[in-house]
Amino acid sequence: MLKSAAFGALAALMISAQTVAADVSAEPQEHGANQQEFVHGAPQLPSLEWTLAAGGRIYDNWWEALDRPAPEAINPAYPVSAEQKGTGTWRCKECHGWDYLGAEGIYRQGSHFTGIKGVMGMRGRPAESLMATLRDGNHPYTPEMITDEEMLRVATFISEGLTDMRAFIDYETRTVIPGAGDFTRGRAIFQTTCAACHGFDGRAMDWGEGDAHNFVGTEATELPDEVYNKISNAHPGAAMINMRAFSVQDRVSLLTYIATLPVDIDK
Template sequence: MKRVAICLLLGGLIVWGGGIGAVGSTESMGSLKLGAQLYDNWLKMTGKTVEGNHPAYPAEAKKSGSSTWRCKECHGWDYIGKDGRYASGSHYTGIKGLYDVRTRSGQDLQQAIAATGTLHDFTEYLTLEEIVSLVRFINEGLIDISVALNADGTARGDAEAGKQLYAANCADCHGADGNAIDFKGDKDGVQGVGYLAVDNPQESLHKIRWGHPGSDMPSLIADVGLDDAAAINILSYSQTLP
């Protein structure tokens, strides 16, 4: 049985120790899903509002406002920040990702997220449960993007196996062709599953694995019980859709 982090709140400090329950337990998977969706868009998840740019967001970077407060905006959908998809372009910040720190202790990660008085202090915005869930996601929910994607962004899965999984888990909402939901309805043409899977496979894989904040989209890892190989297969098939 793999050990998972648990915590106690003592005098405002989170004390981490050995855990209870298997990683696949309902409680653990729910916490992982919450952490993954907070990483995606904690503002939507919590209903909190912010003003201006995040204080740690580089002045020379190109984004502004609430988007600069999202974890993914600096650390990337691929969890490797400046060394991945965000190595250049409008999302470039020069900030490192989180994949290389995933083995650090829960206490260390908690201090990085919620160190009072630092530029990265989120205690004003996130509850203890949310901070713990983010830490658990960093410790246990990240994926080595090089295992999932080739350098050109094509998924390294089995599209034929993914076709069956897509039909069983995705087609009811997204349609057989992936275009039942238009992600960019204000632009010409439909931008559905196939478009997003090719245009941003890193984001697509994160959402296949963990769902979309504030929606009914399930996490195929936490809610359905599929594994990462299945998620990559779904992404491979999704890239074949129009």
């Protein structure tokens, strides 16, 4: 009886998984209450890898990462000549870029240009020595927004967690450099981890609207620098695994593979 019940449950799970994979327009799901600790909490004995990923998520979007109210007014330190408005101006990546190079990187032109330098030059400095900079007038984050403990995660991320993406992204075309990663290795990682949510072809989750589909393959093709961040640190506020325990080369290989996945329904 137990074996029969277990088989029935497994069959139902497989059917459910197939249904989700087939529904390529499924909306991304909010995390449940049982995932709150994983998404927004911290382990009692944090590993360096966890700390780097947590700092990376705060760098990406601190209010989503920390489950705090989003600021409404524009960041007072955001340049008045720049184009972005409102809440988004409080994100570290908005000034310093997904590639950490700021005005010298991918954000050297376009709607995200601010003229502000990146944080790559801080890489390798002791995290504690970066705290004064992260709390100065150019970074008006109060302890109610980001506590000192949480800000130290950002400092650790900047000190030890940055990757120079110029080694695997073509900055003229903003695409993954062919052969930068190992396609076979990336496929193995994707099919045994990422596919649990994204599906084997990457189309089980769709962030697009209407007929404009936006799959993980679309993102990797158009915004590889952002996707590399999500691979390394996970998406803030989502019950998504990160690949910090994998090597940089493994993460580049994963990005290389994802960039070959379908970008539309019919492909």
